[in-house]
Amino acid sequence: MSAKRINPRKHSNRAHAKVPGEMPSREDILAFVADNPGKAGKREIARHFGIIGGARIQLKKLLKDLAAEGLIEKRQKRMIRPGDLPPVFVANIVTRDRDGELLGEPLDWDEEAGLPPKILVITGKAKNTQPGVGDRALIRLTEADTGNEASHAARVIRVLEKRQGAILGIFRKRDGKRPPYLEPIDRKQRELDIDPTDLKEADDGDLVSVQVTRSGRYGHPVASIVERFGSMHSEKAISEIALQSHGIPHVFPGSVEAEAEAARPVTLGQREDWRKIPLITIDPPDAKDHDDAVYAEPDANPDNEGGYIVFVAIADVAHYVRPGSALDKEALKRGNSVYFPDRVIPMLPERISNDMCSLKEKQNRPAMAVRMVFDKTGRKTSHSFHRVLMRSAAKLSYVQAQKAIDGVTDEATETLVDGILEPLWAAYACLKKGRDAREPLELDLPERKIKLKDDGTVDHVYVPERLDAHKLIEEFMIQANVAAAETLEKKKTPLVYRIHDASTPEKLESLKEFLSTLNMKLPSSGGLRPSAFNGILQKVKDTPQAHLVNEVILRSQAQAEYNPQNIGHFGLNLRRYAHFTSPIRRYADLIVHRGLIRALELGDDGLQDGMEAKLEAIGAEISAAERRAMLAERDTIDRLIALWMADQIGASFKGRIAGVVKSGLFVRLEDTGADGFIPASTIGIDYYRYDEGSHALIGDKTGETYQLGDVVDVRLVEAAPFAGALRFEILSKGRTGGKRAQRTGSKSRVQKSRASQRGAAPARSKRGKKS
The missing domain is CATH 2.40.50.140 (Nucleic acid-binding proteins)
Structure with a gap:
């Protein structure tokens, strides 16, 4: 790479070269922020312009005004311009x-x-x-x-x-003497002839990966089949498309497998012996790796009457995955495990994740554990971390544990109710008081799950019930994560926080505009906390607008990420938060474990010297890996449902408008959660305008309105399984009596014609981000 010239913009005589101590203008501040993307915090701005003493209050107000106008955004205590990139x-x-x-x-x-x-x-x-x-x-x-x-x-x-190499596609046979060919999944790829000498038993319509091996007649490339994944109607084939299209590593190198196979059981050694503490695991019924175990008991200290002691033990992955090892490098590359309906792409080989580290019932396992003391109000008064050897007393599912506490026991739970389950639920009731006082963001948006048949095709789609057993484990894990962050901060040990920024001024303004259409108001953005959103959610609970408001508030939120610079977690309403509880499936947690080992002198496998300088890059990398996994999981579900519904063309369904854009409506079906698109050109004979504030398409002449959250009847017109897309035709009339579209709105011409109905292409479903 040839050397590049220095960018003159960075060294120009900018207007922000002011007399020290003089209050900078708005233009001066914007110029300084532009020249220092991701580096210009309030302290840096004050230092650059020489602002001291009481003048800092005026500077703070000026920065707040600029943010409210959408001219700058605050990220991790640093100012950037909207659309700027992080370092x-x-x-x-x-x-x-x-x-x-x-x-x-x-x-x-x-x-x-x-x-x-x-x-x-x-x-x-x-x-x-x-x-x-x-x-x-x-x-x-x-x-x-x-x-x-x-x-x-x-x-x-x-x-x-590295994304180059194998090409994924559908194996197609030709009649006559012509060779078979590949129909690529990626429409940007060209069709390829396939060498017929070794077809790996592929049949027409199978998903295969190929590699170009030679040139055929007239220089046309010829490919050989590398792997056959089976029928396109199976979940394995659908998830394989997601793995390939998102570049998710899913084959462990030989060196990584060798290190995993060399792992041996841990003896007590210098560890504390916790094998007599009756810790239990509570997980989904099909879980293969168990990385957390819990136990609770009333605090016997007379000074803490009504309080509880909670024990959380987490798989000691750091013992097996040493810094700089092949296992460590591969885990960082993957960032996290990826979950599909029928399989998991693990961050660590099964020898580690499902065996040596998994907290299996009645087996000795190494763990990093935290002992937390809570008073009767649910406030944590103290905690301590320990490196232990433990022995899980029982393995329960969420439903199994919930039924037992509700009075329906089985052979596994009948002896656990009095001594283990009831104290756990009593401790949760105590911790819930603290959670309620903290008031984290309480969105109610159930997540769909897919049940597969034995052949890998979709059986049905459902929304699992959310039980107190789920909430108990969630709250115990949150408190353990907080304790880890607090300890590392106190010991001045580097870590990656789990951070969640507050909403940007632009998103808040959009939310306020939307709420005004429902005659509701959000308090002033100054000091806005999750409780303000919860107040709105409580007002619409059990009303027809509940789902709509939950969706819009979700879309107004920032996305959580990993970063060594702490700004707190807005959604959980916590000042410091780090992921500690799932090192089997998240690299961020492994870093936190190593930090604790180093800070508390619990072994020689802790965080290495010099890691602090690398954590910014690692945080960006694992945050990207997390988003990559979420997209792959979502795309797989979309493709499976589109494949499942492909034989229901012409059928009618009831759904809810889940998104509104200038070009049309996104609809989510009530029974399956399937997402599809209705092109604006197929809605009706009118001119529709997109009203951003009310998230609606509004008829120019009739005032007929289709708004986010409306329940509608639709007909399935087209299914495109490879794209994970469905196209619907709307059967319901829009609401009337609302405001007419303003001439200044975003115009969407939707005059209906048969040609437009025939030519409308399916669009990929679009959903709000998770925060």
Whole structure:
């Protein structure tokens, strides 16, 4: 890579070179923030302009005004302009410029900010800093000249995923003497002839991966089948598409498997012996790895009457996955486990995740544990961490534990109620008082699950009941996570926090505008807490608007992420929070475990010196891996449901409008949770305008309105399983009597015609982000 010129913008004589102590203008501050993306906090701005003493109050007000106007955003105590990039992030390498230099786009980009920026990607000399087109890399913004096509330049920290090689597609046979061919899943790929000498028993319609091996007649590429995944109607084939399209690593290298197989059981040694404490695991019935166990008892201390002691033991993954090992490098590469309806793509090999680390019933296992003391109001008064050897007393499912506490026991639970389950529920009742006083965000948006048949096809879609057993484990884990963050902060040990920022001023303004259409108000943004949103949610509970308001509030929230810079967790209403409780399936938790081992001198396998400088990049990497997994899981469910419904073309369903855009309506079916699109051109004979504030399409002449949350009847017109997309036709009339569309609104011409009905293409379903 040739050296680049220094970007003159970074060294220009900007207007913000002011006399020290003089209050900067709005333009001065915006210029400074623009020149220092991700680095300009209130302290840095004050230092740069020489603002001291009482003048800082005026500066704080000026920054607040700029944020309220949407001119700057606050992220992790730093100011950036809307649409700016953080210093370190994950990018997809998408193409080359006319000079042959690599161009990338940020993996995580808010579509509301417009098209993603093009980034000039500067490679290094090391092999792991030389990506190719189609690869994914962790990059850091730099001041190098960007050239003509790019708006930013960045240097490669390391390549995260090589996307080149095998091509995924559907095996197709031809009549006559012509060879079979591949119909690629990625429509950007061209069809490929397949070498007929080794078809791996593939049949027409099977999902296969191929590799180009030679050129055929006239230079046309010929590919050989690398692997056959079976019929496209199976879940395995559908999830394989998600793995390939999102670049999720799913085959462990030999060196990683070898390290895992070499793992041996742990003896007591220097560990504390907790084997007599009757810890139990409570998990889904099909769980294979058990990474947390719990126990509780009333506090015998007379000074803490009505209080409880809660024990949480977590699998000691750090003992087996040492820093810098092949297991460690692969775990960081994967970032987390990925969950599909019929299988898990684990972060760690099964020898570690399902065997040596899994807290199996009646078997000795190493654990990192925390003992927490709560008073009668649910406030944690103290905690301590321990490295232990434990022995799970029982393995229960959520439903099994709930039934037992409700009086319906079985052979496994009949002896556990008095001594184990009842104290656990009593401790949860105590902790719930503290949770209620804290008032975290309480959204009610049930998550759909898919039940598969034995052949891997969809049996039915359901929403599992949320039990107190789920809430108990969730609250115990939250408190353990808080304790971990508090201990590491106190010991001044580096860590990655789980952070969740407050909503941006733009999203809050949009939410307020929407709530005004329902005659509801959100308090002033100053000091806004989750309780303000909960007040709105409580007002609409058990009303027809409940689902609608929950959806819109969810969309107004920021996305949680991992970062060594703490800004707290807005949704949980916690000042400090770190993930500690799932190191089998999350790399962030493994970092926290190592930090505790180092801080508390619990072994020689703790966090290494010098890690603090790497945590920013690691946080960006594992945050991107988490979003990648969420997209893959969602896409798999969308494709499975589209495949399941492909034989129901023409059938009618009841659904709810789950999204409104200028081009049409997204509808979610009530029975299955399936998402589909209704093009605006098929709705009716009118001009419809998109009203952003009310999340609605409103007829220009009739005032007929289709709003987010409305219940509607639809007919399935088209199913595209490979894209995971359904297209509906609306059967219901819109609501009338509402406001007419304003001429200044976003106009969407929807004059109905037979041609437009025939030509409307299916669109990928779109849902709000999880925070």
